Amino acid sequence: ATAIQRADYSAPAYWIDTVDLCFDLDPAKTRVLNRMFLRRNPEVPAQPLKLDGDELNLARVLVNGQGTSFKIEGTQLVLDNLPDAFELEIFTTCCPAKNTKLMGLYVSNDSFFTQCEAEGFRRITYFLDRPDVMASYSVTLRADKAKYPVLLSNGNLVAHGPLEDGRHFAKWVDPHRKPCYLFALVAGQLVAREQRILSRAGKEHLLQVYVRAGDLDKTEHAMNSLMHAVAWDEARFGLALDLERFMIVATSDFNMGAMENKGLNIFNTKYVLANQATATDTDYSNIESVVGHEYFHNWTGDRVTCRDWFQLSLKEGLTVFRDQEFSQDLAGEASARAVKRIEDVRLLRTAQFPEDAGPMAHPVRPDSYIEINNFYTVTVYEKGAEVVRMMQTLVGRAGFARGLTLYFERHDGHAVTCDDFAQAIADANPGSALATLLPQFKRWYSQAGTPRLHASGTYDAQARTYTLAVSQSCPPTPGQPPKEPFVIPMGVGLLGQDGQELPLQLAGEAAPVPGQRTLVITQATETLTFVGVDAEPVPSILRGFTAPVVLEFDYSDAQLLTLLAHDSDPFNRWEAGQRLALRRAIKSIAATAYPAGATALDDAYIEAMRSVLRHPLLDAAFKELVLTLPSETYIAEQLDVVDPQRIHAVREAMRAQLAHALADDWQWAYETHRDSGAYRPDPVSSGRRALAGMALANLCLVAQGSGPSASSGQASVWPGKAYQRFKDAGNMTDRLNALSALVSSGHALAAQALPRFHALFKDDALVLDKWFALQAGAPDRDGNVLPAVRQLMKHPDFTLRNPNRARSLIFSYCSANPGGFHRADAAGYVFWSERVMELDGFNPQVAARLARALDRWTKLAEPYRSAAREAIVRVAAKPDLSNDVREVVSRALA
Numbered sequence: 001a002t003a004i005q006r007a008d009y010s011a012p013a014y015w016i017d018t019v020d021l022c023f024d025l026d027p028a029k030t031r032v033l034n035r036m037f038l039r040r041n042p043e044v045p046a047q048p049l050k051l052d053g054d055e056l057n058l059a060r061v062l063v064n065g066q067g068t069s070f071k072i073e074g075t076q077l078v079l080d081n082l083p084d085a086f087e088l089e090i091f092t093t094c095c096p097a098k099n100t101k102l103m104g105l106y107v108s109n110d111s112f113f114t115q116c117e118a119e120g121f122r123r124i125t126y127f128l129d130r131p132d133v134m135a136s137y138s139v140t141l142r143a144d145k146a147k148y149p150v151l152l153s154n155g156n157l158v159a160h161g162p163l164e165d166g167r168h169f170a171k172w173v174d175p176h177r178k179p180c181y182l183f184a185l186v187a188g189q190l191v192a193r194e195q196r197i198l199s200r201a202g203k204e205h206l207l208q209v210y211v212r213a214g215d216l217d218k219t220e221h222a223m224n225s226l227m228h229a230v231a232w233d234e235a236r237f238g239l240a241l242d243l244e245r246f247m248i249v250a251t252s253d254f255n256m257g258a259m260e261n262k263g264l265n266i267f268n269t270k271y272v273l274a275n276q277a278t279a280t281d282t283d284y285s286n287i288e289s290v291v292g293h294e295y296f297h298n299w300t301g302d303r304v305t306c307r308d309w310f311q312l313s314l315k316e317g318l319t320v321f322r323d324q325e326f327s328q329d330l331a332g333e334a335s336a337r338a339v340k341r342i343e344d345v346r347l348l349r350t351a352q353f354p355e356d357a358g359p360m361a362h363p364v365r366p367d368s369y370i371e372i373n374n375f376y377t378v379t380v381y382e383k384g385a386e387v388v389r390m391m392q393t394l395v396g397r398a399g400f401a402r403g404l405t406l407y408f409e410r411h412d413g414h415a416v417t418c419d420d421f422a423q424a425i426a427d428a429n430p431g432s433a434l435a436t437l438l439p440q441f442k443r444w445y446s447q448a449g450t451p452r453l454h455a456s457g458t459y460d461a462q463a464r465t466y467t468l469a470v471s472q473s474c475p476p477t478p479g480q481p482p483k484e485p486f487v488i489p490m491g492v493g494l495l496g497q498d499g500q501e502l503p504l505q506l507a508g509e510a511a512p513v514p515g516q517r518t519l520v521i522t523q524a525t526e527t528l529t530f531v532g533v534d535a536e537p538v539p540s541i542l543r544g545f546t547a548p549v550v551l552e553f554d555y556s557d558a559q560l561l562t563l564l565a566h567d568s569d570p571f572n573r574w575e576a577g578q579r580l581a582l583r584r585a586i587k588s589i590a591a592t593a594y595p596a597g598a599t600a601l602d603d604a605y606i607e608a609m610r611s612v613l614r615h616p617l618l619d620a621a622f623k624e625l626v627l628t629l630p631s632e633t634y635i636a637e638q639l640d641v642v643d644p645q646r647i648h649a650v651r652e653a654m655r656a657q658l659a660h661a662l663a664d665d666w667q668w669a670y671e672t673h674r675d676s677g678a679y680r681p682d683p684v685s686s687g688r689r690a691l692a693g694m695a696l697a698n699l700c701l702v703a704q705g706s707g708p709s710a711s712s713g714q715a716s717v718w719p720g721k722a723y724q725r726f727k728d729a730g731n732m733t734d735r736l737n738a739l740s741a742l743v744s745s746g747h748a749l750a751a752q753a754l755p756r757f758h759a760l761f762k763d764d765a766l767v768l769d770k771w772f773a774l775q776a777g778a779p780d781r782d783g784n785v786l787p788a789v790r791q792l793m794k795h796p797d798f799t800l801r802n803p804n805r806a807r808s809l810i811f812s813y814c815s816a817n818p819g820g821f822h823r824a825d826a827a828g829y830v831f832w833s834e835r836v837m838e839l840d841g842f843n844p845q846v847a848a849r850l851a852r853a854l855d856r857w858t859k860l861a862e863p864y865r866s867a868a869r870e871a872i873v874r875v876a877a878k879p880d881l882s883n884d885v886r887e888v889v890s891r892a893l894a
């Protein structure tokens, strides 16, 4: 397969003005009649019309009602000698029942669904399957009425009625022009929760959430989230719902999270269904953000879309930013907003930073790809969102909203580029740092890799100055050896030795400014001098994580302890705790003289954690974040050579040490946070549950381990209490936390609890996913996880065909359990290669995601490194490998 280059973009040779689709739905053989009006694009040299198709059976092609000659070249249908404007009719059939890729038209639980982004529409009919071809669609669906009573497509229902032989039809017309990747249809036995709402302008809209009968009682939260999203977009950005009807439909077979098809969003059930008995607090908050995300695409993605797939972050980075802001605004309190920000940054640093440093590193706006599905990445999404966030930081909240308004004024109804977006935000804010520095700022779109921001501070007591020397660099990435300096907004504050926030006055400024400020770094090296500083301060740099960079500052432990105790910026307060833990982990990993982690944590760290845990003013959710040690993946990223087993052993030892040393405090935390009242998934009560769950896990760990508190007899009651909690819990968060406490401490009661959990929830697929995931992600003890995973693959409830189930067992093991996966005997890698190849046989997109689990193999110590390479080579050697997986493994081996 050849790589597609961004630089090769050319406008389409034809435009498609209207598309009239007629479907006769049948799982084994669906007939599709596609009537289109096309016209030649006069700005492009005359050339044949080349339509994309994939796994279609072509029956007939008519031009202006007449039969015509055509060629099939590879996967394309080629027509020559066409008039300048004409009607084209294409009649094809396809087989939805055999569509295991879940792209195009497929069957799930006896219903029909579509997934067209990025290039699935070509699996439905021959088409110019590219996002810059925008057309008006009308769609007629015909199907057996008893089997498929509900027939949905984009836009408005304009007609419906019976047909012969028990069939019926529905005709939908979409009032908005759209690219074909936003086309959708759904047909099946579904029921809907409905809600009528009024916009600010007094217009009525119908909101619907469609699910299978029996799941209706799990749709309230999704509907509430949708109503919040509609109101929020209107309030914050003046963007109103532009449809009479907005539908969400849930399916349990879905390659990703959800899809923003115009007016007919299709969702993975995981991001729709929730009630307190089956969904955790995390599920509730994910549903809120995914429902928000897809709804926000209605403007950022659907009204203004991407010119080509290299511009994917135009809609995805922007829409992630919008969903992050939505969740923060809904969280309300400053401390709850900060918790959300910390969670977002944690995801960026544990998933995107490794991607940016690995073989799949690419700019936010990539320059080339082989398979576009491989570029729905954390770089395009999460780093892309950080780029948009930096724009907001540089122009202010109001300035950013102005910029978005200008963006829609200029580009509504068009397919545009990341340059167009940045230009609109800058033009709406003349004189801003963004407008002044725009060409340099846009390096965030074109340069891959995570910049390193190095800072060092010097205090001059005589001059009463504090000088920060700042330098930036960015490591080479594939195809991009040297990098030019970035524009880096840097939030800064200075703390006095007592932790008080100091006013800031830069040399040359007339007067000090209270509180923090954002400085903009643009050069490879810069010096910032603060004047009027009476004593050596503690700098709080990159507050709020104002840029997606690695900050290198040689903090002393004392400085970090000051920041942890006093920083008014919650992000840096949390970050100080992470730095303290990280440095202890790294020291212990490097030490050879004593067993891994034996003495990793000192009294100063433990006392600091005790102070946070017992703090009378801090929120429970924030405490839980501070007391969570950096993940094994994040620790690994800080090391040049990675021994995953040593990292695992050190982190487990640190966890155990923290559990023992704070045993009384965990007990206090559990007793005082365990009851959060009637279940509500709001930030305060979910924070309390999270801290209680963490406390219970620690108390079970103490009971399992050796040491004074375990042998005192008091600790041994906790697994029993956890088991009781597991049985009695009134909500899934508490129940799963209790089960997880037993499983992760390795207590014998886990063996009783797990089958009980299965029996209770055997009919709920999403809960069974949790059951599989918990076991696949359990801490490895003597290599027990892989055999358990292999055994679970034989469980009657396991199937690799369902992406959620595959993710819950296989991905949880290969991608989220480094201690269990990286085995010295290479068995984890063998398992990985088997599953990648097996999945690739029927769902290459999901297989390619799994293939990414060994991205960072070159960093591994021996024997892991050689064994991992061997496994990747084995996959690469498979002759009929998909483009998806081949691109990933070829890059890994390059």
Ligand code: HT7
Binding pocket: 115, 117, 118, 255, 256, 257, 258, 259, 260, 293, 294, 297, 316, 373, 376, 845
């Ligand atoms: N825009 C959607 C992307 C998506 C997707 C892409 C490829 C294959 C299947 C897919 N399902 C959804 C999701 C989003 O970002 O909102």
Ligand code: ZN
Binding pocket: 293, 297, 315, 316, 319
């Ligand atoms: Zn999206």
